[in-house]
Amino acid sequence: xxxxxxxxxxxxxxxxxxxxxxxxxxxxxxxxxxxxxxxxxxxxxxxxxxxxxxxxxxxxxxxxxxxxxxxxxxxxxxxxxxxxxxxxxxxxxxxxxxxxxxxxxxxxxxxxxxxxxxxxxxxxxxxxxxxxxxxxxxxxxxxxxxxxxxxxxxxxxxxxxxxxxxxxxxxxxxxxxxxxxxxxxxxxxxxxxxxxxxxxxxxxxxxxxxxxxxxxxxxxxxxxxxxxxxxxxxxxxxxxxxxxxxxxxxxxxxxxxxxxxxxxxxxxxxxxxxxx
Amino acid sequence: xxxxxxxxxxxxxxxxxxxxxxxxxxxxxxxxxxxxxxxxxxxxxxxxxxxxxxxxxxxxxxxxxxxxxxxxxxxxxxxxxxxxxxxxxxxxxxxxxxxxxxxxxxxxxxxxxxxxxxxxxxxxxxxxxxxxxxxxxxxxxxxxxxxxxxxxxxxxxxxxxxxxxxxxxxxxxxxxxxxxxxxxxxxxxxxxxxxxxxxxxxxxxxxxxxxxxxxxxxxxxxxxxxxxxxxxxxxxxxxxxxxxxxxxxxxxxxxxxxxxxxxxxxxxxxxxxxxxxxxx
Numbered sequence: 001x002x003x004x005x006x007x008x009x010x011x012x013x014x015x016x017x018x019x020x021x022x023x024x025x026x027x028x029x030x031x032x033x034x035x036x037x038x039x040x041x042x043x044x045x046x047x048x049x050x051x052x053x054x055x056x057x058x059x060x061x062x063x064x065x066x067x068x069x070x071x072x073x074x075x076x077x078x079x080x081x082x083x084x085x086x087x088x089x090x091x092x093x094x095x096x097x098x099x100x101x102x103x104x105x106x107x108x109x110x111x112x113x114x115x116x117x118x119x120x121x122x123x124x125x126x127x128x129x130x131x132x133x134x135x136x137x138x139x140x141x142x143x144x145x146x147x148x149x150x151x152x153x154x155x156x157x158x159x160x161x162x163x164x165x166x167x168x169x170x171x172x173x174x175x176x177x178x179x180x181x182x183x184x185x186x187x188x189x190x191x192x193x194x195x196x197x198x199x200x201x202x203x204x205x206x207x208x209x210x211x212x213x214x215x216x217x218x219x220x221x222x223x224x225x226x227x228x229x230x231x232x233x234x235x236x237x238x239x240x241x242x243x244x245x246x247x248x249x250x251x252x253x254x255x256x257x258x259x260x261x262x263x264x265x266x267x268x269x270x271x272x273x274x275x276x
Numbered sequence: 277x278x279x280x281x282x283x284x285x286x287x288x289x290x291x292x293x294x295x296x297x298x299x300x301x302x303x304x305x306x307x308x309x310x311x312x313x314x315x316x317x318x319x320x321x322x323x324x325x326x327x328x329x330x331x332x333x334x335x336x337x338x339x340x341x342x343x344x345x346x347x348x349x350x351x352x353x354x355x356x357x358x359x360x361x362x363x364x365x366x367x368x369x370x371x372x373x374x375x376x377x378x379x380x381x382x383x384x385x386x387x388x389x390x391x392x393x394x395x396x397x398x399x400x401x402x403x404x405x406x407x408x409x410x411x412x413x414x415x416x417x418x419x420x421x422x423x424x425x426x427x428x429x430x431x432x433x434x435x436x437x438x439x440x441x442x443x444x445x446x447x448x449x450x451x452x453x454x455x456x457x458x459x460x461x462x463x464x465x466x467x468x469x470x471x472x473x474x475x476x477x478x479x480x481x482x483x484x485x486x487x488x489x490x491x492x493x494x495x496x497x498x499x500x501x502x503x504x505x506x507x508x509x510x511x512x513x514x515x516x517x518x519x520x521x522x523x524x525x526x527x528x529x530x531x532x533x534x535x536x537x538x539x540x541x542x543x544x545x546x547x548x549x550x551x552x553x554x555x556x
Binding site: 009012013015017019023024025027029030041042044087094109110112113115117119120121122124128129131144151180181184205208209211212215216225226229230240243247251254259262266 | 546
């Protein structure tokens, strides 16, 4: 509406599409790269027009370790979602229903504080703790470490969804004799299901994408895909075929999920801090 | 219901944090974990004279200020553009926000592949119009530029997404009134849209500042902190100290320092911006 009165709509459409093209060019480049042989990748006469091959993807999947890391990534991401929601969802509910302003303030400050703490701060305690307990390089240590980073995000996100659920529902259930956990599980969660799904997917994306903690806390057994991709990059002579095809496979599920939850993304990311 | 939750949060977050602070007062090394002594504030004293640390602080400030400003500028422009675009173009929104949800490692790899000389796309597309691509990855300034470019690409979508939501929630009647009063488009933008959007802009800014320290994967994949130490930020240096030079105690001290710096930057922003809006 603001720009619309100055520019005719054709100019806006062209500018929008041109900006989109600019944004997508680097992505397109890596897609092309994944379909080229190592020779084609370096050949300036075969940049946009070339004989595409699925060779890289075949090499990637034929190598058992990539599939092993793929399984790790899936298990760790799902585990993180389960643990983060199991703790974060009831916590968000308690905060959203609290009449005690001070408690809400503390909870809000806490969840923002964990966000401010650089994740690097947690690598030393989690690394030493995992060694002490003998769970280094396992799914468990990553799931717990990721839950720690994601619970504040879950709280932040779900609490604005819970705020939208009318309190009269709680009241009605309480009069019928339900306890707080029963109210939460049987009444509130079903109503907040879309928000819960969006938050779960967002948490999945966070865990799936995480690199730093995975780099330090895993070595061979529990290594996840982002670390594996960096492995292909090695310091000399990167295998660009594997780097690019691996990148495509890692981002594919994320792209699908994003399209699914785009409507809820704003609330999921910053909660009630921005009115959407 | 509250007690077990508080216990879980303390165990996951506060205990590890206290442990990290404790480690910063020892001389713990990664390669001799069983023999260590309390070292008082020795690690913090080392930090004062560590030129590489202060260089990293400087680079961190660059990452906090420059990409954040660029993201806000491009983000606002794109949000206004998408808001004005016809409904038939709504499908483009999912594509515009794509960069921010990609794994940061992939973002790094992607841009490295795009910027590498004689191999990357930038080189190629610029040569088509007879230009030569800047030497992004070889010089200190170029490497920093490559990171700024990458971070701007990665996080502008965040600003677009939130400002677009903010724009769509503005009441329409104010614009109609301004139109009736004969306000021009620029006047409308300057005196109506921007002031009304300002609370959202400030919240987005706070989030971008907080997240601007979390650039480890991008630095790791594109420059590895180099050439030399030219693109190392505070986190990256702390990581190297702890896990490449095995000096866990000093690394912990650096991390505590980072936390303090971030708290000092974010506390006033938080108090004035976020709380008034979410307290309700």
